[in-house]
Amino acid sequence: xNHLVNLTKKEIRELLTPQMLISILVMVFxxxxxxxxxxxxxxxxxxxxxxxxxxxxxxxxxxDLAISSITDFYTSTYGITAEEAASYIVTLDVQLVxxxxxxxxxxxxxxxxxxxxxxxxxxxxFSDSINxxxxxxxxxxxxxxxxxxxxxxxxxxxxxIIPYISTxxxxxxxxSITSDEDSAFLLYPIQPSSHLTQYxxxxxxxxxxxxxxxxxxxxxxxxxxxxxxxxxIIMMMGSMVISSMGSEKENKTLETLLTMxxxxxxxxxxxxxxxxxxxxxxxxxxxxxxSFYVGGVTGSGSGTVNxxxxxxxxxxxxxxxxxxxxxxxxxxxxxxxxxxxxxxxxYKSAQTMIMPISVLAIVPMFITMFSSFDALAPTLKVVxxxxxxxxxxxxxxxxxxxxMTLVFAGLGYLVLFALVTIYITVRLYKSDILVTGAGQxxxxxxxxxxxxxxx
Numbered sequence: 392x393n394h395l396v397n398l399t400k401k402e403i404r405e406l407l408t409p410q411m412l413i414s415i416l417v418m419v420f421x422x423x424x425x426x427x428x429x430x431x432x433x434x435x436x437x438x439x440x441x442x443x444x445x446x447x448x449x450x451x452x453x454x455d456l457a458i459s460s461i462t463d464f465y466t467s468t469y470g471i472t473a474e475e476a477a478s479y480i481v482t483l484d485v486q487l488v489x490x491x492x493x494x495x496x497x498x499x500x501x502x503x504x505x506x507x508x509x510x511x512x513x514x515x516x517f518s519d520s521i522n523x524x525x526x527x528x529x530x531x532x533x534x535x536x537x538x539x540x541x542x543x544x545x546x547x548x549x550x551x552i553i554p555y556i557s558t559x560x561x562x563x564x565x566x567s568i569t570s571d572e573d574s575a576f577l578l579y580p581i582q583p584s585s586h587l588t589q590y591x592x593x594x595x596x597x598x599x600x601x602x603x604x605x606x607x608x609x610x611x612x613x614x615x616x617x618x619x620x621x622x623x624i625i626m627m628m629g630s631m632v633i634s635s636m637g638s639e640k641e642n643k644t645l646e647t648l649l650t651m652x653x654x655x656x657x658x659x660x661x662x663x664x665x666x667x668x669x670x671x672x673x674x675x676x677x678x679x680x681x682s683f684y685v686g687g688v689t690g691s692g693s694g695t696v697n698x699x700x701x702x703x704x705x706x707x708x709x710x711x712x713x714x715x716x717x718x719x720x721x722x723x724x725x726x727x728x729x730x731x732x733x734x735x736x737x738y739k740s741a742q743t744m745i746m747p748i749s750v751l752a753i754v755p756m757f758i759t760m761f762s763s764f765d766a767l768a769p770t771l772k773v774v775x776x777x778x779x780x781x782x783x784x785x786x787x788x789x790x791x792x793x794x795m796t797l798v799f800a801g802l803g804y805l806v807l808f809a810l811v812t813i814y815i816t817v818r819l820y821k822s823d824i825l826v827t828g829a830g831q832x833x834x835x836x837x838x839x840x841x842x843x844x845x846x
Contacts, residue, residue: 394653394654394657394661395657395660395661395664397661398653398657398658398661398662398665399661399664399665399668400665401661401665402661402662402664402665402666403665403668403669416676419676419677419679419680420680421680423680438469439465439469439471439475439476439479440479440508440509441479441480441481441505441506441507442461442479442480442481442507442509442510442511442552443481443482443483443498443501443502443505443507443509443510443511443532444458444461444480444481444482444483444510444511444513445483445485445487445498445510445511445512445513446458446482446513447487447512447513447514447515447516447517448513448514448515448516448517448518448519451513451517451518451519452518453517453518453521453522453560454513454517454518456556456559456560456563457513457517457529457556457559457560458480458513460552460555460556460559460560461476461480461511461552461556462476462477462480463476463555463559464551464552464555464556465479465480481505481507483498483501483502483505483510484501485497485498485501487512487515489515494512495532498510498512498532499532499534502532502534503534507534508533508534509531509532509533509534510531510532510533511529511530511531511532511552511553512529512530512531512532513529514527514528514529514530517529521560521564529553529556531550531553558578561578562578565577565578589601589602591603591606593606593701593702593703594702594703594792594793596702598700598701601696601701605696606696606698606701606703609696609698610698610703610788610791611760613698613705613787614759614787614788615760616678617678617713617717617783617784617786617787618755618756618759618760618784619756620674620677620678621674621717621720621752621756621780621783621784622749622752622753622756622780623677624670624673624674624677624721625720625721625724625748625749625752625780626745626748626749626752627673628666628669628670628673628721628724628725628728629724629725629727629728629745629748629749630745631666632662632666632725632728632729632732633728633729633731633732633744633745655817655820655821656813656817658820659729659813659816659817659820660813662725662729663722663725663726663729663812663813663816664722666721666725667718667721667722667725670718670721670724670725671714671717671718671721674717674721675714698791703791703792704791705787705790705791709787709790712786712790712798712802713783713786713787713790715802716782716783716786716801716802716805717783719779719783719802719805719806719809720779720780720782720783720805722805722809722812723779723780723805723808723809723812724748724752724779724780726808726809726811726812726813726815726816727747727748727751727812728744728745728748729812729816730812730815730816730819731744731745731747731748732744733816733819733820751778751780752780754774754778755775755778755780755781755784755785756784758771758775758781759781759784759785759788763785763788764785764788764789764797776800776801776804779804779805779808781801782801782802782804782805785797785801786798786801789801
């Protein structure tokens with residue numbers, strides 16, 4: 392036991408260097424910074440934006456209604472007062488010449504001078520066209536200054552204003568020939584959907600006031616970090632372990648380690664345990680940073696639901712299970728890396744052997760991001776279960792929905808997989824392959840002798 396502890400401490404000291412700790416902290420601060428920045432962008436994109444109005448039909452009954460409808464839209468959409476909504480509507484005083492090109496340049500120049508990204512032009516003759524039952528239009532103008540997704544979100548909100556104006560005008564037109572109650576009924580014979588008329592069954596209980604899309608978006612924002620962090624840690628730690636083995640072979644330090652009066656099982660367990668502990672530290676650090684990043688990207692607190700109200704929260708015991716499963720998955724990944732690293736001749740050749748492990752980490756990451764285990768075809772279910780890295784990527788979803796059979800089956804499989812990798816690695820450490828290389832084993836020698844005879 393003392394040998395195992397000493398070897399584990401030695402490997403941890405070699406892996407957890409001050410330079411690596413600094414890099415971890417830097418990455419965490421980067422994630423936090425990006426999350427904060429994106430969160431601010433999200434807040435700005437979803438807040439009321441100033442909008443320019445060019446009224447080509449001044450004094451018209453329907454143009455005035457259109458402008459007042461924009462104020463109503465801001466009031467109902469953002470929950471602000473009419474006075475506050477009016478402050479976001481900027482009247483642009485421009486001279487129109489009935490030429491789309493010239494008018495477009497004139498309006499956009501005025502928009503830029505006032506710092507506006509969106510403007511609407513109520514075309515000349517707007518009210519006359521409606522009074523004569525002729526379809527008319529409201530022209531939209533945008534200033535495109537950035538290709539960012541959040542920067543363009545305001546235009547998506549602005550484009551919903553015109554249908555809102557059309558509805559308000561329709562109500563007014565219908566009410567002119569019927570009563571107000573009849574006009575509302577004629578346009579909306581069915582009550583618009585609301586949380587009072589939406590029911591969703593979750594884990595055997597029917598809840599009101601929530602839809603699957605709201606639940607899915609919130610769950611995704613919380614579970615997305617685990618697959619991403621798992622992939623990063625497996626690729627990073629796997630590369631370190633394989634490279635370390637290649638370097639030890641190249642520097643002949645592995646031969647010295649194998650001559651020590653220590654069991655090969657202890658050597659292997661110490662290396663794997665140390666690397667898994669360091670990987671878990673990395674993973675927890677990255678998850679803290681990613682939680683800030685994902686929260687900023689998804690706009691936490693905006694448009695999300697409280698999962699605990701629907702029995703989908705994660706408790707302390709669940710987090711312990713998640714941590715154990717992440718640790719075991721890292722252990723399995725490192726076991727595979729040590730098996731592959733045993734065949735590396737030097738540091739350079741070791742670098743190329745991380746690719747198979749990376750693929751095994753990337754495949755379940757993408758699958759869990761776009762689907763769930765229950766929705767997969769039987770063949771894909773088998774593939775997902777066999778890949779050890781799938782289980783920590785699925786565990787949060789399984790714990791939320793109470794699928795403890797799959798959780799414990801995954802834990803058992805990871806333990807078994809880890810033991811098998813230790814056994815294979817120990818056998819490799821007991822063989823001559825670590826010192827002589829793959830080309831010097833008995834099987835390879837026999838194969839080379841057969842090729843020589845053919846020649």
